Amino acid sequence: MGVERVQTLANGELNELPAQFIRPAHERPENTEAIEGLTVPVISLSQPHDVLVKEVSRACSEWGFCLITDHGIPESLIQRLQMVGQEFFKLPQKEKEAYANDPSNGKFEGYGTKMTKNHDDKVEWLDYFFHLMSPPSKVNYSFWPQKPSSYRETTEEYNKEILRVTDELLQLLSEGMGLEGNVLKSHLGGEDIEVEMKINMYPPCPQPQLVLGVEPHTDMSAITILVPNDVPGLHVWKDEKWVAVNYLPNALLVHIGDQVEILSNGKYKSVLHRSIVNKDRMRMSWAVFCAPPHEALIGPVPALVDDQNPEKYSTKTFAEYRFRKFNKLPQ
Numbered sequence: 564m565g566v567e568r569v570q571t572l573a574n575g576e577l578n579e580l581p582a583q584f585i586r587p588a589h590e591r592p593e594n595t596e597a598i599e600g601l602t603v604p605v606i607s608l609s610q611p612h613d614v615l616v617k618e619v620s621r622a623c624s625e626w627g628f629c630l631i632t633d634h635g636i637p638e639s640l641i642q643r644l645q646m647v648g649q650e651f652f653k654l655p656q657k658e659k660e661a662y663a664n665d666p667s668n669g670k671f672e673g674y675g676t677k678m679t680k681n682h683d684d685k686v687e688w689l690d691y692f693f694h695l696m697s698p699p700s701k702v703n704y705s706f707w708p709q710k711p712s713s714y715r716e717t718t719e720e721y722n723k724e725i726l727r728v729t730d731e732l733l734q735l736l737s738e739g740m741g742l743e744g745n746v747l748k749s750h751l752g753g754e755d756i757e758v759e760m761k762i763n764m765y766p767p768c769p770q771p772q773l774v775l776g777v778e779p780h781t782d783m784s785a786i787t788i789l790v791p792n793d794v795p796g797l798h799v800w801k802d803e804k805w806v807a808v809n810y811l812p813n814a815l816l817v818h819i820g821d822q823v824e825i826l827s828n829g830k831y832k833s834v835l836h837r838s839i840v841n842k843d844r845m846r847m848s849w850a851v852f853c854a855p856p857h858e859a860l861i862g863p864v865p866a867l868v869d870d871q872n873p874e875k876y877s878t879k880t881f882a883e884y885r886f887r888k889f890n891k892l893p894q
């Protein structure tokens with residue numbers, strides 16, 4: 564039997580949610596609401612370089628998260644990216660299933676719905692599409708949606724822009740630690756840095772207060788850059804509370820991931836985040852994960868470590884890190 568998709572479930576007559584979606588009381592949005600009055604940092608990339616070094620480094624130390632404006636990615640390109648992603652999810656179910664992934668057999672790319680590993684695990688209220696976007700030498704385009712036909716062209720264009728913005732952010736973050744601008748990128752594999760696209764589609768949910776879109780997690784990546792549609796839902800963890808990220812048209816949502824936290828020896832924080840869903844409207848988000856190649860050795864940058872600042876993290880390959888994280892083993 565195939566995987567039950569959340570989109571299919573949501574399209575049916577559904578008055579009550581199946582039990583596998585219903586979170587225990589302490590995880591439910593209704594019992595863990597975001598606090599009022601606190602807003603995430605918003606940084607315009609049009610500011611002078613020295614101001615940007617300070618602002619980005621501060622936001623990533625205090626929050627591990629910020630919104631970026633004036634990033635130079637044309638609004639029309641973001642709109643096209645969103646359009647081709649929406650088109651994919653509108654395809655007949657049978658056509659989408661031709662792309663089904665199978666993470667339990669190591670096939671991560673394609674169309675997916677998170678499956679439970681243990682009986683008590685809960686299912687997230689979303690379907691997604693996931694594929695490698697860069698470097699070109701490693702990309703297998705047969706895993707990408709072939710419809711609409713403009714999917715590939717648009718996504719490749721977006722990838723170029725993302726690489727440019729990532730370079731700039733990594734440079735600012737390196738300088739924020741007193742290092743040469745190229746240090747973080749070179750530890751992340753330089754031009755071999757890997758970029759993955761995950762399109763999240765959260766259908767409307769009859770009882771949104773009982774479920775989660777994505778459950779609380781930090782990203783394994785170095786940096787994640789996300790654009791949502793105009794339905795809010797992302798929460799980031801700050802000072803033991805959830806903070807809601809308001810929708811800001813055209814902004815990029817930048818998350819620090821685990822690999823930058825490790826390389827920075829803890830100066831920059833990998834942000835814990837989750838998403839909630841909406842009763843009436845579909846939420847979508849386009850998350851781009853920038854990560855080192857699997858064989859890259861990641862540990863605190865040696866120049867940041869001395870007798871006063873001992874290493875807070877062990878050094879291991881990114882492949883080893885991933886394996887441990889997927890299997891919930893200590894790092």
Ligand SMILES: O=C(O)CCC(=O)C(=O)O
Binds near residue numbers: 796837847848
């Ligand atoms: O949709 C969002 O805003 C968050 C998505 C996310 O955290 C993920 O896909 O890992």
